[in-house]
Amino acid sequence: MNVFYEESGSFKVGAIVSKNDASLQVDTQHGKRAKIKLANVFLEFSTPLQSFLDDAQALAAELDLDFLWEVAGADEFDYDALAREYWGDKPTAAQLAATLIRLAGAPMYFYKKGKGRFKAAPEDALKAALAGIEKKKREQAQVDAWAEELKAHRLPDEIRAQLMTLLWRPDKNALEYKALDAACRALSTSPLKLLRDAGGLPSVPDYLMAGFRLEHFPNGTGFGKYAPAEAHPELPLAEVTAFSIDDAATTEIDDALSVTELANGNRRVGIHIAAPTLGVPVGSDIEKLVYRRLSTVYFPGDKITMLPDDVVQMFTLDEGKPCPSVSLYAEVTPGFEIVGFENRIENVTIAANLRHHTLEPLFNEATIANDPGVDYPFKRELMWLHDFAIAREKSRGKYDPTRPQGVDFNFAIEDGRVVISERKRGSPIDKLVSEMMILANCEWGRQLGEAGIPALYRAQSMGKVRMTTRPEPHVGLGVPQYAWATSPLRRAADFINQRQLTALIRGDKPEFAQGDATLFALMRDFDTTYSAYLGFQDRMEFFWCLRWFSQEGVSEVTATYIKEDLVRLDSLPVRTRIPGLPELARGDRVRLQVIRIDELLLEIEFRCVGQLDHVEVEGNGEEEEG
Structure with missing residues (x-):
């Protein structure tokens, strides 16, 4: 049975x-x-x-x-x-x-x-279930049709309309995603490669930008509606002649300098910082924008500003007008010893916005060492400030004229072509500006710390950089504390610190007290977001470096060995790993042949074809701060 x-x-x-x-x-x-x-x-x-x-x-x-x-x-x-x-x-x-x-x-x-x-x-339940089955059949038929089109490297309009979402933030329940996934599995390829082969990605920068915006600006990069900034209160006018130094593309001019000779033979250095907090009330729409965006985003050819243009224009340190500023004055002896500090909230008339490309040919290492006698605006002040900057660098224990200096790279996009130019790091302009900003950030950080007012600091110890709300040493810079406070138009950390600083100067209650949970949250969000923005800038710059090879027809480059299989290209801001390198010492230079470039996947492959000479390289691992 x-x-x-x-x-x-x-x-x-x-x-x-x-x-x-x-x-x-x-x-x-x-x-x-x-x-x-x-x-x-x-x-x-x-x-x-x-x-x-x-x-x-x-x-x-x-x-x-x-x-x-x-x-x-x-x-x-x-x-x-x-x-x-x-x-x-x-x-x-x-x-x-x-x-x-x-x-x-x-x-x-x-x-x-x-x-x-x-x-x-029940009849109603059965009808609904059957309708659902029929709908699924229709949807599957649509998925199958789209998948067939994709496998033939044809891009359906419905998928083209969802292209960037499918690549960066796909909804796996969407029919468009199911079709793309089915086609990719059938062809054993990735969505990115398939859509490229189907002609859906003509612009790599647009693709990278779309992913960044979906992640960090899902509602778009516009500012929407907001209550405008308030007119700042009447402020005393500073009796100084101030000037700023920036590159040609800078519109958010945060800082300016002045030098005034005193009757006792000393000089008073003024470090003047734009003061948007004076017109942006606590809890206002614009403050919410600052705390949401957290920083200006920079990348070759464009930027996404932290503040709306009308706010920037109200507070940027443009020449020819009095600008609300938070100023730090340092009285300096002829021997470059600082004998006193003073804070002021005031209007500062900016006499000139000096630009790197016009100033550098006149004010550089060669003209400082051997003055050709050519006059230019603020020559006397710049020469003295350069000597003062060297004294400040020595006071931090960081002055070493024999140490090799690296280079920075500037990117300009002109009609779809990239122009990458080198600029020697540690030039007199860089040294002058950076030392004055380090002085202000260090001193204001000290004052806030001694007053028991929390702020956002950068600290470095054991080779690691982190943010904190209390003053701690920054070993890389050689300072006992370092509070970001000199770029309030561009960074939320500086904006927050300016709020705290103006409260200290005026004797008001600060917006954030010790242990404030909101301040800790803002610090965490800023640190994460700022790093993400820098990462995006790096990706965009790396793409334009790859584009430079094909644009210029370059098939061989030289590079300097760092360690293991890591080298740094001599002509571009690119570090890459080269398998199969011969035995090398740090600073050895090699010649590399370009084997393969994939701009979309941000990949480049080299082969070492010869060893050249040896150079001394910088490599103290210190963090650059601004």
């Missing part, structure tokens, strides 16, 4: 070997012996075991579900009762099994209520 039974949700058959009150030993149709519960058995039959299940399933496939549903009625029923209604009074074992298989396999039509018992689904 044979049995038809259910096990783990599947129907099976077996020949009875032994039987007791609760279980059976059976040999399955595949020749395996199994122990089954008697409660799981539906039928005993004597027809041949091997064909029974196939015959029952074939009969089940012929049963009309709609007819069965109509016959079943509204009450619960046993499967064998419905089988007799359908097949006649004495259905065969195969017909009974077929009825059970069909009922169990149609959960939209029939709800299972117990062993062999079912209830027909």
